[in-house]
Amino acid sequence: MHRFFARSTKACAAGFHTSASRAAISRFNMPAMSPTMTEGTIHEWKLKEGKRENTGDSFSAGDVLLELETDKAQIDVEAPEDGILAKIVLGNGEKAAVNTPIALLAEEGDDISNVEMPATEEDSGATAATTSEEPKQTAVETSTPTQPSEPMDHHDLDTSKLKKPLSPAVLNLVLKNHIKDLGAIKASGPGGRILKGDVLAHLGLIPFKPAPKPTTSAAPPRDQIVFAKPAETVKSPKEEKPLLPNYISKEVTIDNLFSLRNQLNSQNRTNVTVNDFIAKAAARALQDVVSKAPASPTGGIIHNTDATTFTESYKGGSFKVFNLAQPTYDFITDSYESSKPYQLNVSSSKYASSTKSTKSSDDEMLDLIGYLGGAKPQQQSRAVKLTGGDARIDFSKHSKAPSQQVELKLQGGAPGKILNDQNANVFLDRVEYYVRNPSELTV
Template sequence: MHRFLARSTKACVAGFHTSASRAAITRFNMPAMSPTMTEGTIHEWKVKEGESFSAGDVLLELETDKAQIDVEAPEDGVLAKIVLGNGEKAAVNSPIALLAEEGDDLSNVEMPAEESTSAATEAPKEEPKQEVAKPVVLSEPMDHHDLDTSKLKKPLSPAVLCLVLKHHIKDLSAIKASGPGGRILKGDVLAHLGLIKYQPAPKPTTSAAPPRDQIVFAKCEKKDIGEFLAEAKEEKPLPPNYISKQVTVDNLFALRQQLNSQNRTNVSVNDFIAKAAARALQDTVSKAPASSTGGIVHNTNATTFSESYKGGSFKVFNLAPPTYDFITDSYESSKPYQLNVSSSKPVSSGNTSTKSSDDDMLDLIGFLAGEQPQKEQPRAVRLTGGDARIDFSKQSKAPSHQVELKLQGGAPGKILNDQNASVFLDRVEYYVRNPSELTV
């Protein structure tokens, strides 16, 4: 419960009455509990007429629209007369009681004349309210077919149409339209009926942008084509999404030719590479299929069986790391990696390409001395237990054939950090270099 201490300088005004004995009668006004308060209701007087009180005692309980507040006495005195009783309402600064001092004659207490006149002058003057003629609202709305909308510039909105039908306004031309393009607004109908004061609608704004003279346009720096090309070269390229290796396939070609000639089969180079990839997948991933070409898918066509190798493409499943799905809160298998093998290209042997100048000098001296150059020894073929196994112990100085193994897939740079992908490509290179391991 809030407490309010009435100040004698604001709420009380001294005065005298015309009785024989002199008495200091003080007017106790309705206090203002807040800056916005205009009136209050006396909920209950705590002190009766003729009773004395001390400073700080609660005189009455005041009720406003927000709370109930206790009003305390500013100083010692006697409650001479209650002007407004319990439950009565009064404006702020209007008298609600008369206070006296101890020993005053309370037999003939009257409101001081100057107080009454001053109160009358200080009372707020209420402006006469203009009576607005309320339109007659009929019980049933009018049928919309009775409206003549041929002269309307804009169609009526649902709210305007409801008001027009409810108040039986047939002559729509009598309504002063203030909307954009001559549209009748809801406020226009209410003003026509006299329910509100007419006020034109604000002018519509077609754009929220400032005027053109206030717009500051950005100035573009002029650059020649050389500067643009230089800036383009400075941009960092995306990391590659593949790893690759160069592999010599002479041993694989020789084993394929030996098997096809002895066993009258037609095995392609891609069949060997698919088997090598499947074996490498088993060595890398524990959950890889145990079949000879499990997890490897490749296409076979007529060019696969030609003498010159044209390359091939293989899909490697179960090698890429799984991806996490935030929606299902689970891991899902990623897309398969792609193993692309380029066509075979003849390259010079390392023995002939790395000859030193001393070796060339020795050969020249031997030739001048009458020595005959040694012929190249052919490679020996060894058959063991019915399986065709080629002995590659003796190397040839003839040009060899190489292919590029390129494993790609995933986002740029992701495969570079995949340890399984690197191990898989190393194992494929091993089996292609040693194809006899695939016949075991």
């Protein structure tokens, strides 16, 4: 879409309408889009003429007034200066020749209740020729004031008392009439702006009349503005991902460790505890995994021993394992720092349930064939009996006593990180080996 900056044909001081309404009306002619253009079609007016409360749509310089259609293009016509669309002479869809009036323009604040087409110099000359039928008086010369032929230079204007800058139309009128003292002009525009009607009243061409108050008000106070609330976004339910564990664990039998502990304590009259054996097993496992682990019997392992560890049943223990977790990189200091130690927790001992069948594979195959043939399966006897609320072991149906087991749980770091830590998995395997074979720890 092409844009065209149109120039409206401004009438001189004699061409302005000088009725009581003091509206400074000017013609807006059909602009020439090209040197060969002779006529154009008005496609659409973008503004409305003044039909309500004697005011039309106001516009600023650069606003699109209308849209023209020619044989070659469709062009937007922009306003060269600020003003008001007083009257539309040619409506949408009508054609007109170049330089034919298509609308009447006025200044902001002018009363356009009685809009009339201003007369041009040619019209005034024609009417003067037809109406002057009286004999010419060559001897008598009139003493009417003559307008200066050249406009005044704008550097001679005294703009110190101006509250608002002059519009191009008002400035042109002031310079043509050589008005140097702008403070002597009584301004009636908004904010103390000088309008065309004020200049014409100062020259005595029209009576002074204050401009009507603007019908359009400013924006309401902020507390009265209702702001639109943003639409609430419906969050789609997300599937909760299962949390990864931060530990690895193993079940291990400690019967051999109990036997060795009792043997050492009875022969040497010592007070070696189960946690002492586990601490030494963890230290030996740490030496197997980490090359820089301390060479002392319990180096890198910290645990606390209390009196309950000397009973026949093991109550569990907690151990801190240092130098096993991978070091973390610090971006600020550009260096690696030791990670927090892993925690090795050992549960209290419990007797392993003897639920496995002692039958051979041939017996199991025979039972399966009998079951398929319709035989009823025989119920196996349970090894644990509950009497008086306590779990007691019934050894009458077993060839040997059930073994005691504990759970080795190594935990630490972010969730899921320890699962991929190869050193941690190898360390737990080695701890399990030394607990099952405590005699390796006495070497």
